[in-house]
Amino acid sequence: MLVLTRKAGESVIIGDNIVVTVLEARGDVIRIGIQAPRDVQVHREEVYRELQAANREAASPAEESVQALTDSLRPTPRPD
Incomplete structure (x- = not known):
């Protein structure tokens, strides 16, 4: 894990097109x-x-759904 220190208004760039910016830091809450x-x-x-x-x-x-589908796909025997 990369650990950085940033102040409000500072950013981190991830890859070529993702920017994470610290907007505000108040006590335990960081925006x-x-x-x-x-x-x-x-x-x-x-x-x-x-x-x-x-x-x-x-x-x-659900297991019941699989069994119901399996049963519905079985061919029904034809009466002779």
Whole structure:
């Protein structure tokens, strides 16, 4: 992990097109501004983790749903 010291108004540049600027520091609260291209997603960590959990849950169907789908795809025997 890179650790830097910055004062209000100073920035850090990530890659060629992401700029993180310290806007204000008041006690334990730091306000930062992030300039990034629209195609770069920027989330607070807790929001990012919630999104990951929701995506994992949506991608793994319940066992009952899988069994119901399997049963519906089985050919039904024809009466003779």
